[in-house]
Amino acid sequence: GLSSLVGVGPGLAARLGLNVPPALLTELPEFPGDRLDPARGGGDLVIQLCAADRWPLSVVAEQAGAAARAAGATVRWTQSGFLARTAGGATPRNLFGFKDGTANPNGPEGGQWVWGPPGPHEHGTVLVYRRIRMDTAAFAALPMDRQEQVMGRRAGDGAPLTGTAEHDEPDIYAKNPDGSYVLPATAHVRLSSPRLDGGARMLRRGYSYDDGPGDRGLLFCAFMRDPAQFTRVQNRLAARDALNAFVEHTASAVAYVLPGAPAGGTLGEGLFG
Ligand code: HEM
Numbered sequence: 338g339l340s341s342l343v344g345v346g347p348g349l350a351a352r353l354g355l356n357v358p359p360a361l362l363t364e365l366p367e368f369p370g371d372r373l374d375p376a377r378g379g380g381d382l383v384i385q386l387c388a389a390d391r392w393p394l395s396v397v398a399e400q401a402g403a404a405a406r407a408a409g410a411t412v413r414w415t416q417s418g419f420l421a422r423t424a425g426g427a428t429p430r431n432l433f434g435f436k437d438g439t440a441n442p443n444g445p446e447g448g449q450w451v452w453g454p455p456g457p458h459e460h461g462t463v464l465v466y467r468r469i470r471m472d473t474a475a476f477a478a479l480p481m482d483r484q485e486q487v488m489g490r491r492a493g494d495g496a497p498l499t500g501t502a503e504h505d506e507p508d509i510y511a512k513n514p515d516g517s518y519v520l521p522a523t524a525h526v527r528l529s530s531p532r533l534d535g536g537a538r539m540l541r542r543g544y545s546y547d548d549g550p551g552d553r554g555l556l557f558c559a560f561m562r563d564p565a566q567f568t569r570v571q572n573r574l575a576a577r578d579a580l581n582a583f584v585e586h587t588a589s590a591v592a593y594v595l596p597g598a599p600a601g602g603t604l605g606e607g608l609f610g
Contacts, residue, residue: 338393340387341384341397342594342595343383343605344383344385344593345381345382345593346379346591355605355608356608357458357593360565361562361593364379365568366568368571368572368586372585372586373586376413376414377414377468377587378588380413380590381410383464383466391417398415416588417546418545418546419546420544420545428495431471431555432471432554433583435492436495437543438542438543440531440538441541442538446536447540450537450566451538451539451560451562452562454562458596458608461593462560462561462594463561463562463594464560464590464591465560465564466556466557467555467556467557467588468555468587469554469584469587470584473553486498486524486579487524487579488525488526489507489520489521490507490526498520507530525574528577529570539559539567539570541559543556544556554587595608
């Protein structure tokens, strides 16, 4: 039950002459409010390992680290995370208690915005990783209706404030009788809405982490064809997201995720030369 992905950082992609357009793989800019620890992010190669149990992860991570060291590399950072098991494909909740991962691209949207175009990049994508500390106590102290205004969705069923069911599309134009927006101007789902981005969607597959008191949060992992999309969304969020009072970005990485290898093939074989 173990799955893995391998991503190549911008520096190594350039040194290997990997056939990835440089515009699609550059370091992210600095965003207002960032408190990034370089020792917890960046690097040449990222390996993400996922499994239902911790034990195979530890064993395989150990082996991958040993193989990397034998090849002359050093392990720059590791980060473990977790995700609640949910029944029947239900959306899991993050450490603020809200369903997280509701609005993700469907198949055709993924083909347009997440995976590379037909050709050598067809099964490749770009990973943006952000380690985001969350002040869970301060958020939990807000009255529930205030929490929902911050998010733009209801805590119970995850429905947008403009809808009745979890998968209703948030309507960023809907107004109250007094003329104010139903989804407040600073609500997270307004500012991250694909409607502000020509419909562009990223595939979010986050995990929670718990590194002890005062250091818990979200390992934001999002996949997209062009990381400039992340930059556009994060610039909007950094400027006015109501969540900003409760979160702090503490590490960052970007990597080109190699297309999976065919049976008997080698990862990334179509991308050299
Ligand atoms: C700790 C920080 C964050 C928390 C707690 C958080 C939480 C949430 C929640 C609860 C939702 C609504 C449910 C869903 O559609 O999944 C959501 C939606 C979304 N978030 Fe975040 N998020 C965080 C950071 C970010 C960041 C850094 C970005 C990108 C720069 C981002 C981009 C999005 C997008 C694109 C959506 C979907 C909007 C839509 O299509 O309606 N989020 N987030």
